[in-house]
Amino acid sequence: MVVVRLQGGLGNQLFQYALGRRIALTNEMPLKLDLSKLTRNRLRTYKLSHFKIEAEIATPDDIMKAKGGAGITGYFIRRLDRFKPHYRRFWVKENYFHFDPNILTISGTVFLEGYWQSEPYFKSIEKKLREELALRSKPSALSEQIAQTMQNTTSVSLHVRRGDYAANPTTYYLCPLKYYLAAIAKIKRCVEDPHFFVFSDDPVWTRENLTIDAPATFVTHNRADRDYEDLWLISQCQHHIIANSTFSWWGAWLCSRPEKKVISPKQWSWQPKYNNKERIPEGWETL
Numbered sequence: 312m313v314v315v316r317l318q319g320g321l322g323n324q325l326f327q328y329a330l331g332r333r334i335a336l337t338n339e340m341p342l343k344l345d346l347s348k349l350t351r352n353r354l355r356t357y358k359l360s361h362f363k364i365e366a367e368i369a370t371p372d373d374i375m376k377a378k379g380g381a382g383i384t385g386y387f388i389r390r391l392d393r394f395k396p397h398y399r400r401f402w403v404k405e406n407y408f409h410f411d412p413n414i415l416t417i418s419g420t421v422f423l424e425g426y427w428q429s430e431p432y433f434k435s436i437e438k439k440l441r442e443e444l445a446l447r448s449k450p451s452a453l454s455e456q457i458a459q460t461m462q463n464t465t466s467v468s469l470h471v472r473r474g475d476y477a478a479n480p481t482t483y484y485l486c487p488l489k490y491y492l493a494a495i496a497k498i499k500r501c502v503e504d505p506h507f508f509v510f511s512d513d514p515v516w517t518r519e520n521l522t523i524d525a526p527a528t529f530v531t532h533n534r535a536d537r538d539y540e541d542l543w544l545i546s547q548c549q550h551h552i553i554a555n556s557t558f559s560w561w562g563a564w565l566c567s568r569p570e571k572k573v574i575s576p577k578q579w580s581w582q583p584k585y586n587n588k589e590r591i592p593e594g595w596e597t598l
Contacts, residue, residue, distance in 0.1 A: 517549040572596070
């Protein structure tokens with residue numbers, strides 16, 4: 312059994328699911344999701360139920376078993392676990408934020424806790440993962456209408472992440488306006504007649520400050536509780552300008568067009584340890 316603790320928003324939950332699914336498939340074990348951290352966080356909710364994932368919700372008993380068991384036996388197992396390499400323990404925590412190949416050698420029952428934001432963790436199951444991360448239910452009529460426009464134009468998604476980043480600029484790195492303007496200029500040099508589809512958690516600021524000298528549609532009809540539908544819409548675009556956000560990362564990744572152009576910020580955080588190079592898939596450009 313593989314149990315993955317989910318934490319953070321939709322993009323983070325997708326990374327956590329992807330690694331858990333890879334390990335579960337490799338070892339032919341069931342995957343279960345620990346939602347306990349989400350239930351204690353009023354700002355984050357469970358999002359993966361909107362996708363065709365193959366996992367069950369872990370019970371408290373499942374979680375305890377994955378961590379080594381209950382009672383005095385489980386206590387001593389966890390004490391002894393501390394002398395093993397981190398990837399050989401029952402409870403495997405992410406030691407650092409770049410790709411750790413040792414994690415892919417895990418076998419047997421395990422409890423995984425971390426963010427796991429590197430494509431190499433799940434690249435080998437890419438085809439399977441794309442199938443499972445399709446929407447479980449039909450998008451709204453307006454979303455389908457926008458998706459049709461995306462398919463009939465040279466569509467480019469553009470995601471502006473502000474929200475908590477703008478509220479805490481010394482804690483979170485906020486992509487400057489010049490990044491978006493440079494990315495737009497880059498796309499216009501590479502793509503003929505682009506039509507930009509803009510997604511943002513701060514649409515008012517984005518409309519007022521982002522100058523796009525090309526056709527542009529601001530997608531604002533989905534509320535935060537329907538962000539999975541915005542993610543689907545991003546994936547319908549032909550090319551992508553993402554923010555330093557796991558949300559738009561997944562929107563671009565789920566786009567299945569081999570010829571897609573994806574532009575990502577080179578810097579994701581003020582802290583160098585978070586700017587791991589494995590975060591950016593091969594073929595994506597950084598600015």
